[in-house]
Amino acid sequence: MNERVKELIPEWRERSREPICAYVYDLGSIQKHVREMLQSMPARTGLFYAIKANPDKRIIEALLPLVKGFEVASIGELLKIREVSESVPILFGGPGKKDDELEKAIRNHVTYIHVESLLELRKIIWLAKEWNHPTQILLRINLRTNTLPQTKIAMGGRPSPFGLDEILIEEAISILKESNNTHVRICGFHFHSLSNNLQADLHADMVRLYLQKVKEWKLRYELDVSVINAGGGFGVTYDGEPGFDWSRFTSLLAQSEEFRSLENTELFFEPGRFIVADHGYYVAEVIDIKRSQDQSFAVIRGGTHHNRLPASWGHNHPFRVVPIDEWAYPFPRPEVEGSKVTIVGELCTPKDRLHTDAELRRLRAGDILIFEKSGAYCWTISHHDFLGHPHPEFYYLTEQGEA
Template sequence: MNRLVERRLCEIRSSSDQPLCAYVYDLTGIRGHVAAMLAAMPPKTRLFYAIKANPDKRIIEALLPLVAGFEVASAGELLRVREVSRDVPILFGGPGKKDFELRTAIAHNVAYLHVESLLELRKIIMYANEGKRLTQVLLRINLRSKTLPQTKIAMGGRPSPFGLDEAYIGEAAAILREPDNRYVQFCGFHFHSLSNNPDAELHATMVQHYLEKASEWERLFGLDVRIVNAGGGFGVAYDGSPGFDWQRFASLLGQSEAVRNLGTARLIFEPGRLIVADYGYYAAEVVDIKRSHDCVFAVVRGGTHHNRLPASWGHNHPFRILEREEWPYVFERPEAEHSRVTIVGELCTPKDRLHADAELDRLRVGDVLVFEKSGAYCWTISHHDFLSHPHPEFHYLTEGDQDE
């Protein structure tokens, strides 16, 4: 665990008489990580941040000087980015865009709108004509490929609500050429076939396949492809296994003939999880330890209403113990020694589990569990107000914090 995170948590706990429950985001770490990612990327590639992973305004502000722009998937996310910057490039993706979202995207001058269906394309043309606003679009394509990497979450290469089946590209091209389309400009293709892929080699092969298909469709349908958005989907490991090797991936891209032959086109990536996951920490204090049917449970101030990712994905979330020696009561302090302990939250549901059967040397009531890799898809996907427990505090490490 980052020593600055540990020190900050100790400061937070000592300043309150309530059990600790907080998120800490290491903004300095995020910026350093992104700088290293950018340094490895080959020419003609661009890095955007998908804010769905964590739309915290402080994170957006920290990334603003570094990334090429931001990817959003709702009008709410779009307006959050625009609160930070009026002109930073924005990619707007996601299925089921409502009419007001399309109008909002056009009014706020998004760089590229990702088209998810033929109906959506016709609506974009209608609203762009009404507003007389040049609107650039990328067609999101669901490939009919059987060679895509397989992960727990797949959005392409199979029946899916995401994107256009590639069989409809010709029809989309014909719509774009209709005489009543005066303001919508085709700029390229968007692909996002999977999520949380850990294999850099397979991912590089997949991106090369994207580029080859885009080139094929450019010739076949007489299109001018300026942008290929290869999406995100880069994996983060929560079980101690190796995560996605960005340096290896970038190196393979640099060797790819398809990337070298981009010409004036640009290749875009829009990761979210890979950028922020390792730089967020969720801390929850142990408020009780109990034994039931020969099992040991540690109950924390918090739970899945703050960090739903482990319950959502069915994994044990990695954590470390921050020991506290203070014990203000006259009675004995409950503890578990050399035990398997299941970490549960304060909710009235057996599904409120963060880690099952963790093998621990010692855990005491009053100790703090710090769940690492909690920077992405933890707070924002959670059911915050179930049972109306207080929300966690939010704290940030910046360049002003020093490791003594």
């Protein structure tokens, strides 16, 4: 845990008597992590940040000078990027792009649109012609194979709403070669077959499979492939086990024959969770501790309306206890010692749980919990306004030490 997060707690307690509830994003650590990722990446590869993991503007600004660009999945995300930079490269994905989104993507100079259906392809050709605007695309392909790694969230290798089925490539290319298409150019292919994969070796094998497939299609359809986007899906663990080994993955890939034969084709990666998850903290004060039928519950100021990831994924989210010695009330302070405690939120639903049966030496009402690994898919995917509780505060740590 970043000790600088703990150091903020006394300042917050002096500033307000309200129970503490906050997010802290360590921008300096995010930048350090990305620099380390870039050092191990071979030539002809590019790193994009998938902002769906966390679209906070301060994070986007911190990553802007480091990454090659950003991946977005809606017009709202696209416009967030354009608020920060008018020229940084953008990859635009998502299975349900509306006409208005496609028009705005074309007008906002998206670098590549990931095409996810034949209808979407026809719409892009029609709109690009209407706007008289050259447009570059990557065909997102759902491979027909059972050799992909299996994770909790799979998006390829099985029936899926994402991307074009592999057998539709020939039809897509025929549409692109129609005589009235002079504005839309296929530059390559996009793959995103899974999420949160922890196995570096299998991930390298998966990307090698992508490269093999593209080589076949390039020859079969006489394509000039300048870009292959191998997506994201690099895993993060929440149970203390080792996470994804990025250095091993990039080393295995760089040594492969498939990568060495890329020639002038660029290979993109678009991680989200892997870039930011470890560098965000959700900080919440224990409001109450109670016993119910031989079980102990700690109720925090906050819950799944701020951090829905543990409920969404069904895991126990890691946290640390920061003891607070002061107790302002003239009556006894509820506590548990040497007992299992379930951490729950302030919502009127039994699903508002962040950790079940945590084994703690001691926990008291008024202590502070710091939930680590809360940088990705925590605040962003939460139902913020359910029951109308106040939102948390947001703080940022930089390499210069500012909060």
